[in-house]
Amino acid sequence: MGLQEQYRKEAAELLSSGEVKLVIGYGEGTTADRRRPVFVRSAELVSRLVLDASGVANLSAYLVPEGLLSDGKKVAVFLKPDGVRSINILAAEAQLDPGQVVILGFDIEGGQPTPLPGRKASDYAPLIESLKGSGLSPELQAEADRLEQMGAAERFEYWKEQFSKCIKCYACRQVCPMCYCRRCIVDVNQPQWINTSSHTLGNFEWNIIRAFHLAGRCVACGGCDRSCPVNIPLRLINHRMAKEALDTFGHYAGESADQKPVLATFRQDDPETFIL
């Protein structure tokens, strides 16, 4: 029995026993290699759930819309380890109660989904610990290294070219489980911090602030990168921020539900070599 069948069966049991009110999983997409989220509320419909190597999106983003969890009932969701880290961060930031999330865990190895046994976020602590500091894919790492070696002016030109493509569709924000603000800073117009037209300067500001707000929170699920219609390598910036949080403050995002957000805490002996 494949993992898909196993999890369909488990989803049906969870729904018919009333343990969860909803199962969030992957369903058929518009093309054979795409998956879209499906929301299954009754055991008869579990056949809509699909689980294969195309299930890459971090579905934890669908847990944060207001009111979904306010009735105290549980929701089951298909999650990879990065998704579990998102759950931990959302719990640490008081956006949800991890006790209400039943995790149908899996990972993709060798083009096949493999099961992960934990059903609670806390079950994943050893696995997350073992992932700590895991880097980018070799191609992206090569690109990151190339950028690090550039001078500031050359790097500015690189990002200017990348950001000049941005059309400010905010797909990167919409897809991100961490971007749950009801009113995003880019939508604030009194004062208007960020130029809203998609000219390069405004794009610079938007992308810098987006990356800053994800510092020490991004779990590198790659959703922003995949959703970007103009292929800006957002993962590179996010990775740089995650690296800074890990190297300087020893903070690996989403280790546990009671981990303090890196920028909401401090140590008296934090490094300050750059301060005059």
Added chain:
Amino acid sequence: MSEPFEPKIVAFVCTYCTYAGADLAGTSRMKYAPNVRIVRLPCTGRISPMFILKALQKGADGVLVSGCHPGDCHFAQGNYHARRRWTVFRALLAFTGIPEERVKFSWVSAAEGAKFTELINGITDSIRALGPFEQYQELQKVIETQSTY
């Protein structure tokens, strides 16, 4: 004949330490470069990275952020939080190619009028040597000249 370049520098300072330090420099009749525009805020913890970007967007050639020494914050912890934020923000500026030399951070207490004077003079000289922040201002000009935006 063109005028020599004089940089515009925006200083975001906390009201309890650095602003008082600047005040001391003034009442002690110390002279410092007039290139700096001081913006007084309650605490360095109040200074969002957005302020720095906005200053650069509006034509600043350099930005200074300054507050109380660690341990001296009026609100006990504001500068510690700010310090973490700056550490991360600096890394981000460096990674996107915005020159780090244009954004400076310092601690100046209410007693350090002389340090404030030296700091402002030093920063003004270094930014003057760097020249105007043309890379960024170029982008702003595009907005102002193209009516399609």
